[in-house]
Amino acid sequence: MILETIITSVDTDGKAHVTPFGIRIQEGLVVISPYRPSVTLDNILATQCAVINLTDDVRVFAAALTKRQAWEVVPAEKIIGVRLANTLAHKELKLVSVKQDDTRPQLFLEVIHEVQHQPFQGFNRAQAAVIELAVLASRLNILPKEKVMMEKQYLQIAINKTAGERELEAWGWLVEKIDNFYAEQSGENFA
Numbered sequence: 001m002i003l004e005t006i007i008t009s010v011d012t013d014g015k016a017h018v019t020p021f022g023i024r025i026q027e028g029l030v031v032i033s034p035y036r037p038s039v040t041l042d043n044i045l046a047t048q049c050a051v052i053n054l055t056d057d058v059r060v061f062a063a064a065l066t067k068r069q070a071w072e073v074v075p076a077e078k079i080i081g082v083r084l085a086n087t088l089a090h091k092e093l094k095l096v097s098v099k100q101d102d103t104r105p106q107l108f109l110e111v112i113h114e115v116q117h118q119p120f121q122g123f124n125r126a127q128a129a130v131i132e133l134a135v136l137a138s139r140l141n142i143l144p145k146e147k148v149m150m151e152k153q154y155l156q157i158a159i160n161k162t163a164g165e166r167e168l169e170a171w172g173w174l175v176e177k178i179d180n181f182y183a184e185q186s187g188e189n190f191a
């Protein structure tokens, strides 16, 4: 099973980086698999630490993908790093081992500290739709436009029926990114 989370990491100067990552649990360890190049990969290799943030604020996913300002972070408690200031829970991780790969190495990390900040609020279809659109928006270069537009249209149903303000804002940022990408592409075609 893959869980969609926000990984926060810092570089050696303490500069925070906030990025969505799908994680797996394998034999009690957290597995993060970043495609190269990745700031998150560089940061984890440099500091040996990372934080998993479990958040239902899907704006953080959309903001990271649309290069909006980094979300508010606060220092981690037991490791070098930061966590989202507002998150349902966070887990502080130390790097245990790395499976090297030229394209997509695997990082195996141990949870050394975890805190529940707020309870789980229940499933929301619009949040799932935003995550799906975020995944599409992170792959515009490799996916056919027809697939992206068809799936976006289907996901829009859950947005229309179940979104709150946070989901609508996140959805809007992603739609803008997708529209701009295809507008630029068609502009290039006519040039």
Ligand SMILES: Cc1cc2nc3c(=O)[nH]c(=O)nc-3n(C[C@H](O)[C@H](O)[C@H](O)COP(=O)(O)O)c2cc1C
Binding pocket: 004, 005, 018, 019, 020, 021, 022, 023, 033, 034, 035, 036, 037, 038, 039, 040, 041, 061, 065, 131, 134, 135, 138
């Ligand atoms: C829900 C979601 C899950 C993602 N999971 C991964 C992942 O497992 N590996 C990866 O390389 N990128 C993943 N991405 C894309 C990264 O967030 C994005 O490409 C990012 O730029 C990674 O590079 P960075 O570490 O330099 O920020 C995911 C994106 C989304 C929206």
